[in-house]
Amino acid sequence: MTCNNAAEAQKGAFITFEGGEGAGKTTHIRFLSQTLEAMGREVVCLREPGGTSIGEQLRAVVLDPRNDVMADECELMIYLAARAQLVAQIVKPALERGAVVLCDRFSDSTMAYQGFGRGLDRDLVRRANDFACQGIRPDRTILLVPPSTRAGLARATVEGADRLEAAGDAFHERVNAAFAQMAAEEPERMRTVRSASKKSDTARAVFAELVDLFPQFEECLTSPTFFKSLDGAQVVQGARSGAMEGGARSDATEDGARSGMMEGGARSDVTEDSARSDVMEGGIRSDATEDSALDAALTGASAKACDEVPPRAGVSTCVSKNALAKEGDA
Numbered sequence: 572m573t574c575n576n577a578a579e580a581q582k583g584a585f586i587t588f589e590g591g592e593g594a595g596k597t598t599h600i601r602f603l604s605q606t607l608e609a610m611g612r613e614v615v616c617l618r619e620p621g622g623t624s625i626g627e628q629l630r631a632v633v634l635d636p637r638n639d640v641m642a643d644e645c646e647l648m649i650y651l652a653a654r655a656q657l658v659a660q661i662v663k664p665a666l667e668r669g670a671v672v673l674c675d676r677f678s679d680s681t682m683a684y685q686g687f688g689r690g691l692d693r694d695l696v697r698r699a700n701d702f703a704c705q706g707i708r709p710d711r712t713i714l715l716v717p718p719s720t721r722a723g724l725a726r727a728t729v730e731g732a733d734r735l736e737a738a739g740d741a742f743h744e745r746v747n748a749a750f751a752q753m754a755a756e757e758p759e760r761m762r763t764v765r766s767a768s769k770k771s772d773t774a775r776a777v778f779a780e781l782v783d784l785f786p787q788f789e790e791c792l793t794s795p796t797f798f799k800s801l802d803g804a805q806v807v808q809g810a811r812s813g814a815m816e817g818g819a820r821s822d823a824t825e826d827g828a829r830s831g832m833m834e835g836g837a838r839s840d841v842t843e844d845s846a847r848s849d850v851m852e853g854g855i856r857s858d859a860t861e862d863s864a865l866d867a868a869l870t871g872a873s874a875k876a877c878d879e880v881p882p883r884a885g886v887s888t889c890v891s892k893n894a895l896a897k898e899g900d901a
């Protein structure tokens with residue numbers, strides 16, 4: 572299999588992943604980012620809320636189960652504040668550089684969770700979202716749909732629930748129904764992919780929804796083996812979710828543990844590990860092994876995409892080498 576590694580001027584692309592709890596967003600963002608990097612693209616992986624130092628601090632507050640008195644209006648403002656910072660500090664500059672920005676949740680989550688889930692005025696949510704996004708809109712949004720709301724929640728809460736995960740089945744049913752409605756209203760941008768089947772099938776469907784933006788994916792899609800190794804990549808929830816506090820996940824810990832999105836969206840293997848331990852709150856993590864296993868499996872899959880791996884030096888990665896979006900780079 573061949574692929575085009577030419578270092579030509581690239582147009583930036585902003586791809587967001589949306590969906591209810593445990594839909595598989597983290598898994599598929601990681602696979603996609605490694606593939607794009609192997610093809611020579613600069614990739615910046617982000618998650619919301621978070622991705623900047625300010626955003627990660629806001630995340631810790633909004634997801635902390637101890638903040639159970641938080642008003643819905645306050646919750647909305649925190650998500651929007653984190654987004655405004657992320658867009659200004661990381662997303663805009665990265666797109667201007669020509670990077671592919673992959674974001675785990677964005678404005679659709681605010682409409683689904685705070686608009687439909689909490690029942691806040693949806694027109695106000697839309698306008699406030701537009702303000703926070705500063706004119707930036709996703710080029711494509713992948714809506715990942717878990718087998719059922721309950722199954723997704725079960726996947727996501729193996730180690731306990733953060734404040735949003737603990738909002739109840741009815742809340743999460745509303746959220747998932749909202750995502751489906753929003754995808755139906757905007758089918759060109761928002762593409763629905765079910766994550767009920769094998770991860771390889773889900774990944775293939777994700778790539779199929781992006782092939783018009785990344786024509787190189789045509790070769791992945793016609794390969795009988797490209798996606799297969801993903802099925803061997805197990806995400807060990809316990810290893811990823813970090814320290815527990817009385818059955819509830821510490822979101823600060825979970826932040827560092829799961830996404831590996833460093834402050835400013837940048838990370839390296841070394842800083843990532845220290846970042847993970849920095850955010851620990853009384854727990855010992857063992858996700859390094861699990862993450863390496865996942866990375867190895869995914870890298871194997873990505874490597875098959877291109878005869879000319881590894882990617883050219885200097886190409887950043889959200890998984891291990893992203894040296895781009897350090898604090899203040901904007």
Ligand SMILES: Nc1ncnc2c1ncn2[C@@H]1O[C@H](COP(=O)(O)OP(=O)(O)O)[C@@H](O)[C@H]1O
Nearest residue numbers: 593594595596597598726766768769770773806
């Ligand atoms: N088809 C699938 N695609 C992605 N993840 C899946 C799939 N089937 C099962 N899973 C599992 O679902 C769990 C949640 O995945 P994750 O990527 O963390 O979701 P999210 O980031 O949306 O919460 C993981 O344990 C993952 O292994």
Ligand SMILES: Cc1cn([C@H]2C[C@H](O)[C@@H](COP(=O)(O)OP(=O)(O)O)O2)c(=O)[nH]c1=O
Nearest residue numbers: 592593619620650676677680681684735736
């Ligand atoms: C971005 C965003 C997230 N959320 C919620 C969804 C999640 O429950 C939580 C983010 O936590 P996270 O653990 O990242 O969830 P997931 O792994 O399922 O993506 O915040 C909102 O309610 N509004 C928003 O605007």
